[in-house]
Amino acid sequence: MLISLNWLKQYVDIKENIEELANALTMIGQEVEAIEVQGKYLNKVVIGKIIEFDRHPNADKLTLLKVDVGLEEPLQIVCGATNHKLHDKVVVAIVGAVLPGDFKIKKNKIRDIESQGMLCSEVELGIGEDKSGIIILPEEAPIGKEYREYLNLNDVIFELEITPNRPDCLSHIGIAREIAAYYGRKIKYPVIELNxxxxxxxxxxxxxxxxxxxxxxxxxxxxxxxxxxxxxxxxxxxxxxxxxxxxxxxxxxxxxxxxxxxxxxxxxxxxxxxxxxxxxxxxxxxxxxxxxxxxxxxxxxxxxxxxxxxxxxxxxxxxxxxxxxxxxxxxxxxxxxxxxxxxxxxxxxxxxxxxxxxxxxxxxxxxxxxxxxxxxxxxxxxxxxxxxxxxxxxxxxIEKPEKVEISLDLQKLNKFIGKELSYDEVGKILTNLDITIKSYAEAKMVLTPPSYRGDLQRAADIYEEVIRMYGFENIEDKIPEASIESGKENINFTISNLVRNILKESGLNEVINYSFIPKEAKELFNLGDDIIEIKNPLSEDMAIMRSSLIYSLLANIRDNLYRNQNDLKIFEVAKSFSNFNNETLAKEDLKVAIALSGKAEKTLWFQAKEGYNFFNLKGYVENLFEKLGINKYSLERSKNNNFHPGVSADLKIGEELLGTFGEIHPVLIEKLGIKREKVFFAEFNLTKMLKYMKIKVNYESVSKYPEVLRDLAVTLDKNLLVGEMTKDIKKKINLIEKIDIFDVYSGDKVESGKKSVAMSIVLRDKFKTLTDEEIDKTMKDILILIKDKYNGEIRQ
Structure with a gap:
């Protein structure tokens, strides 16, 4: 916004010089970007009259002039313009003038003829854009008068940066009000006479x-x-x-x-x-x-x-x-x-x-x-x-706006600005700003801003007005009192980092997705009615807040497969959002999700890559829960429609469902455009898991006694949950350190209704080396337990 100083003076008395006024405007929030002093390049630029007109003897395109500029003798000037004639009134830059671009006018010779000045165009003087010829003035223009005085170019133009919340300051009266309020002066509005x-x-x-x-x-x-x-x-x-x-x-x-x-x-x-x-x-x-x-x-x-x-x-x-x-x-x-x-x-x-x-x-x-x-x-x-x-x-x-009323507590104001201002001091500042004051209690006011101050809506806005008019420079610096006690880390932040580190150490790759997903995901994954819809989404792909991480990770799988990245093992730790009992605020739960697709890396047993299966995912889940100190949980067949029936499980503690993992239903995979690949997915609610976690780390020395590795293949009923069986075996056989399932088979070579389960068992005694007799007895006890309790037989 450009503000003319001469124009501004019509509405408020200004006694300060240019620098003082510019500083005052900046301090009250109307930042001065630039200052233009009009006519600053018009020193020694005067009005003259051509009294002699000849051609330059040594140049066809130049004229040789005598110009009367009000001095004792006329000036001899060589000119290259073509739009002048005898007796014209012109603008002359005499010797000593400095034009825009630091162009200094000196006596010099042009084609052996001395020239004592220059006739000027608008462009050469920096006052216009016409460069077609020199300026020709009316006949009544007075000879010898300074051109800036003739043009009334004695103004100063301030370029102000007006913030969007202050449209009233996009005017001279608006800025005059600001200056009047700052200096405590009267505003002079134009007198309007209507006949x-x-x-x-x-x-x-x-x-x-x-x-x-x-x-x-x-x-x-x-x-x-x-x-x-x-x-x-x-x-x-x-x-x-x-x-x-x-x-x-x-x-x-x-x-x-x-x-x-x-x-x-x-x-x-x-x-x-x-x-x-x-x-x-x-x-x-x-x-x-x-x-x-x-x-x-x-x-x-x-x-x-x-x-x-x-x-x-x-x-x-x-x-x-x-x-x-x-x-x-x-x-x-x-x-x-x-x-x-x-x-x-x-x-x-x-x-x-x-x-x-x-x-x-x-x-x-x-x-x-x-x-x-x-x-x-x-x-x-x-x-x-x-x-x-x-x-x-x-x-x-059509519609008159309601008057805004703002309650102001003087004690809160003083606490905010760090300065003890009296009731009268604050009242004077607000009155100077045209704010109507109604006192209703000691040190309290009810304020009504003027109609042109639509930005004043609450007490915090009034604090700003008082501070800027009182003067930031008048508020003493004070070092705030601060406790040196360390703050406590937010539990969600702590758990998020812990889970991320566990999964990264397990070999999974972290992904980060937006919290927004398409509206179609609600029906596709049956996300329920507690979904939060965005009123003004950036795009159709960001129409609702996600209450589950399932769409995001499956979309990551799909997009990577499109780019020929086939072997994927990813995870994400993020918040989910849902409506909570019709309250205005959303319910936010911290969740973790894992997705596997393609082929796993080579193992000791399988030198060729094998496709990911349910047990690969189960291994990642068990490792996560073990590291979080959650051991007493149960697995049940899941009835979640997003998962393949029979190849998925709900993980519970008591009756509380913590999450589900398994193979994504083939119909969903097809709808998402994932071709020829199975996807295994797990999602758990970390917010619910918090109360069950025991993440205190206990260290123990590495055993100096060797482990003993034995493999065992047994046939079991097809519907038996192997996880429950292995947990039971570990609980009852003390020498078992670890059991890994590395193969599950059901087909022609196994009796109908049965499955073959191959497991690797690690045995170790922390206090001595195991003997062959102890190893054989332990393996025999395992087989007896499997036979008696789970009706299992060693596979022949």
């Missing part, structure tokens, strides 16, 4: 707001018999200081008031309007040619200002060419309005139109100040362009 005609606006035109959701207030005035012409110099200076080019007095006034009050407005040629005005959604395929000359097709219900025949403007963004102000315009319809910011932002970006008007409207305006702004513009038009203002401005006010 209205007897005839009413309502007798000539009606306004109907059809789209009441996107337009909350609309005001209009008619000014008749205006004279469209060039703006007076003071108005042109103001417009130029904002980086715009003056157009005509009517358009310049609407821009002036916008930069004065931060209220965009638009002037229509009233005679070009066909009937009454409506604020409505654009019709599908409606065509509007905007002021930039571009014909635009409206397709997305854009909000438009329309007469009874056509759309005449894009509401809050840009006017239409069909009703623009031209030199022959006599009667104008002036509008100001409040359009909802989200609508302006959406339309502006969809159509790629970014204007000063859209920039302000999309940040939110002061809906209560529209009457002041339209009267200000109407009075200026009447003063500068003549004409009469019809009485009774149109005012369609």
């Amino acid at each position: 209205e005609a007897i005839e009413s606006v309502n007798s000539l035109i009606k306004v109907n707001i059809e789209d009441k959701d996107r337009c909350k207030r609309y005001m209009g005035r008619i000014i008749r018999n205006v004279e469209v012409k060039e703006s007076p110099n003071w108005l042109k200076d103001r417009i130029r200081s904002m980086g715009l080019k003056p157009i005509n007095n009517i358009v310049d006034i609407t821009n002036f008031v916008m930069f004065e009050y931060n209220q965009p407005m638009h002037a229509f040629d009233f005679d070009k309007l066909q009937g009454n005005i409506s604020i409505r959604a654009a019709k599908p395929g409606e065509i509007l040619t905007t002021l930039d000359g571009i014909e635009r097709e409206l397709k997305n219900n854009e909000l438009v200002i329309a007469d009874e025949v056509k759309a005449t403007a894009l509401a809050g963004i840009i006017g239409g060419k069909s009703t623009q102000i031209e030199n022959n315009t006599k009667n104008i319809f002036l509008e100001v309005a409040y359009f909802t910011p989200d609508n302006i932002r959406k339309t502006s970006r969809e159509l790629g139109i970014f204007t000063d008007s859209s920039y302000r409207n999309e940040r939110g305006l002061d809906i209560e100040n529209l009457d002041v702004v339209i009267d200000r513009a109407a009075s200026l038009i009447s003063e500068i362009a003549g004409g009469e203002i019809l009485s009774e401005a149109i005012d369609r006010y």
Whole structure:
């Protein structure tokens, strides 16, 4: 936002120099990005008159001039431009001037002829873009006068970085309010004088707001018999200081008031309007040619200002060419309005139109100040362009905003800012900010912000206002008191890291997925009704929060298979999310999931790679539970529809289900697009497992006595759970250190209804070397236990 110092001084007294003012603006939150001192390159640049005109004797394209600049003798100047003649008034940089680019003007010879200065163009002086020739001034321009004084270039322009929550500061009055509040000075608002005609606006035109959701207030005035012409110099200076080019007095006034009050407005040629005005959604395929000359097709219900025949403007963004102000315009319809910011932002970006008007409207305006702004513009038009203002401005006010009331506790404020401010000090700051104060208890206030401060909604916002106006530099530095006690690590963080390390040491690879999954996953995996749906998902693939990790890991398997990565063993530790008893907050459980697909690595027994099976997955699960100190659990056949019946198990402690593992159902595998591969998956609720974990590590010395390895193959009933049997064997035979199942077979070589189970048994005595007799007796005891309790036979 550009702010003119001369313009600013109209609304507030400023005694400070440029540096002091820039520092004050920055300290109160309106950061100064740059400062431009106008005319700084116009020292020793004056107005002159060509009194002699000749051709250069040694160059056909150069002229040799005598120029009167108000000195005792005229200056001899060689010039290469072609647009000047005898008696023209020109702009002369005399010897000693320094032009933009550090270009110093000196006496020099051009083709053997001395030149004592330079005639200048706009580009050479850094005040414009015209480089076609030197500047030619009107005949009345006074000889010898400094050009910057002639142009009234004695201003300072501040470029400010205005934060999005402070649209009121996108104006000179907005910044004047800030300065007045900081220095405790009075704000000087423009005096508005309206001389209205007897005839009413309502007798000539009606306004109907059809789209009441996107337009909350609309005001209009008619000014008749205006004279469209060039703006007076003071108005042109103001417009130029904002980086715009003056157009005509009517358009310049609407821009002036916008930069004065931060209220965009638009002037229509009233005679070009066909009937009454409506604020409505654009019709599908409606065509509007905007002021930039571009014909635009409206397709997305854009909000438009329309007469009874056509759309005449894009509401809050840009006017239409069909009703623009031209030199022959006599009667104008002036509008100001409040359009909802989200609508302006959406339309502006969809159509790629970014204007000063859209920039302000999309940040939110002061809906209560529209009457002041339209009267200000109407009075200026009447003063500068003549004409009469019809009485009774149109005012369609759909919805007035509720006044915000904020409770402020002085003790909490002082504790927050670290400074003891009195009730009177805080009250003075807030009063200077136009905040209404109502005291209701000792050291407490109820505050009502002004309508232009929509950013003030709660006590924390008031804290910021007090701090910035009191001055950050006035608050002493204090080292905060802090305890040096170490904090306790969050249990979820601790368990997550422990589980990750266990699974990584087991040879699994960790994956990390988004917490969002597609809506189709809910039905595919029967995830239940406690799913949390995202109101505004980034994409269809991120429509719901995952209550299970199953979709994410199976999608990882599928995507890797598509890339010819076939042998996969992955895991993830992450939170799951679900609705909890219809509460507003989600229930978050920490879960771990493992997925296997493809072929396992070579083992001692199988030198060729073998496909992953249920027991590979079971081994990873048992190892995890063993390392977490959870030993007393039971396995039951799972009835979970996501798993293959008979090749899956639920893991429970008592009646509490901790998780399920096994082979994913072939139908699901096919639906996911995983071809020719079995996938084994396990998922456990670590939040539930926490109360059963015993993760204290006990160390014992490595036994110096050797282990004894024996293999055993037995036939068992096909439906027998081998895990229960091996657990029972280990419990009753003390010398068993470990039992590994390395093969399960059922087929022609085994009796119907039976299966062959091959296991590797490690025997060890921690206190001595085992004898052959002890080994044989132990193996015999194992076989007797298997036969008597599990009806098993050694395989022949």
